[in-house]
Amino acid sequence: MIKYSRQRESIKNFLTDRCDHPTAETVYENIRKEYPNISLGTVYRNLSLLCELGEIKKISVSPGPDRFDGNIRPHYHFFCRNCGRVYDIHIESIDHINTIADASFNGSVEGHVTHFYGLCKECMPKGNHSDYINC
Amino acid sequence: MIKYSRQRESIKNFLTDRCDHPTAETVYENIRKEYPNISLGTVYRNLSLLCELGEIKKISVSPGPDRFDGNIRPHYHFFCRNCGRVYDIHIESIDHINTIADASFNGSVEGHVTHFYGLCKECMPKGNHSDYINC
DNA sequence: CTGCATGCAAAAACTTTGCACCGCC
């Protein structure tokens, strides 16, 4: 049985309030402002638990520490190869690629993990800065 | 300038001879049979170098250690959620998803990383075992 | 009260690195 904890509540709220996909370390540093005694171990344990409960999502980045996303609606991520920032991308479903893969594989393709990379607006050559909002 | 080394040659050959995407540790254990004094550090250094040279590919798996692929022709990977094995999937290009993503993102989408998951033939319920060859 | 959650610290898992020596070119 899972019991309520103020720390977990705080972590959950922190994540759903942001859209910059913080690492466990960043979560730790911020929750510490409210709960100075919280330990990094507790942050990891709660992030892990929240993932299992489906309340947040883990984003694995290579190389580097995992990041966490409080937005669990289906969407994709964009990694800027210059500054390392992670952005949300909301696109129509591309689940048809599962069917394509399944047709060429002797097994059962249930899903895919995809992320996109390139240069974000901030890192692109000057001149084309519209104010598109990613979050 | 890059110099020849027997160890690097051996690592390269080992990878191009296999299709099971071994980890650095597995590479180490196998190369050791031929070069008992090789160190894990050397294996990592050479895997890293071979990646930079574009002679092999690194596959990041979450969770778990990175895996390495001696096959650099474009293809995708399938991760069995039951046994953890990694298989090659050769499919037609799905690069159109870059265009889809680019249309919804204020920046420049240059590419994507995708892997598929599900159950492999070995881990599927009995009865449907054709002899499709994945490698 | 019972037992899950926490804080702390140690350890685990994976990878990189400093340094002295070795061996390509």
Place this chain on the structure above:
DNA sequence: GGCGGTGCAAAGTTTTTGCATGCAG
């Protein structure tokens, strides 16, 4: 023989875990 590669070991990075105590139900 000069300089990149190696072996070894130490250290770095990220995450997990054991244990005594704290707090929700």
